[in-house]
Amino acid sequence: MLHVRDLTAGHRSDTPVVRSVSFHLPTPGVYAIVGPNGAGKTALLHTLAGHLRATTGQIVLDGRDLTGLLPHHLARAGVALAPQGRRLWPSLTVRDHLTVTRPTTGGGFSVDDLFDLFPPLAARRRHHGHQLSGGEQQMLTIARALRTNPRLLLADEPTEGLSPHIAGQVTAVLRDLPDRGVTVLVTLPHTHAATALADRVYVLAAGRLSDPLDPHDGQADLKLRHHLTLTANHPE
Numbered sequence: 001m002l003h004v005r006d007l008t009a010g011h012r013s014d015t016p017v018v019r020s021v022s023f024h025l026p027t028p029g030v031y032a033i034v035g036p037n038g039a040g041k042t043a044l045l046h047t048l049a050g051h052l053r054a055t056t057g058q059i060v061l062d063g064r065d066l067t068g069l070l071p072h073h074l075a076r077a078g079v080a081l082a083p084q085g086r087r088l089w090p091s092l093t094v095r096d097h098l099t100v101t102r103p104t105t106g107g108g109f110s111v112d113d114l115f116d117l118f119p120p121l122a123a124r125r126r127h128h129g130h131q132l133s134g135g136e137q138q139m140l141t142i143a144r145a146l147r148t149n150p151r152l153l154l155a156d157e158p159t160e161g162l163s164p165h166i167a168g169q170v171t172a173v174l175r176d177l178p179d180r181g182v183t184v185l186v187t188l189p190h191t192h193a194a195t196a197l198a199d200r201v202y203v204l205a206a207g208r209l210s211d212p213l214d215p216h217d218g219q220a221d222l223k224l225r226h227h228l229t230l231t232a233n234h235p236e
């Protein structure tokens, strides 16, 4: 599905924050990346979405080389980003957010599909972005990304700042997306949330990615914490 090889990127060419990252998402599923603040999680997702340019490496989705494409070309190729901080348009209603965002290919999620997926948004369809709760804003950020009909959804800390109940609603939707043909790559700050949600979990620390861990391995949470501690102590 997604092959990433030797990806290096940064906000300045002499200061990489994503360092020789390689991974392979073999089948549709939910894949999580955990790591401390400043580890490079956002930078990695932004590089995959074309907002940050890679200085080395290759990004291949479904056999197509997407390396170096601009964000709107990546969107057309099936990559959607639900950014951290939500970045909604304050003057547009919930419904406007979903209607001005057009599917990049045929099929996919209609506006009504997205309201079915996120009932709180249906109830707030005429509200503006700034009138929404944090959880509703997060749901709208994901719904807007899904509206483009992606193959790969990049969700940057989608449960940040949400109550456990609302976070559970958001992660339940993410969990079901592979059944609808959408692979999810999600960043999360904590190993516990990642092992509960994902099929595979990676640790990103100081820009370097671990091997994937199987969260169903009873030791996964312990191993992830151990890896985080080791990498934090030896960033190079």
Ligand SMILES: Nc1ncnc2c1ncn2[C@@H]1O[C@H](COP(=O)(O)OP(=O)(O)OP(=O)(O)O)[C@@H](O)[C@H]1O
Pocket (backbone or CB within 6 Å): 011, 012, 017, 035, 036, 037, 038, 039, 040, 041, 042, 043, 044, 189
């Ligand atoms: N616009 C920017 N210009 C320069 N450096 C930046 C910029 N944004 C982030 N950085 C730096 O890049 C590094 C990686 O940041 P990034 O936001 O990717 O980390 P993160 O793992 O997503 O952290 P968090 O969980 O705090 O969001 C950090 O050292 C950060 O200070």
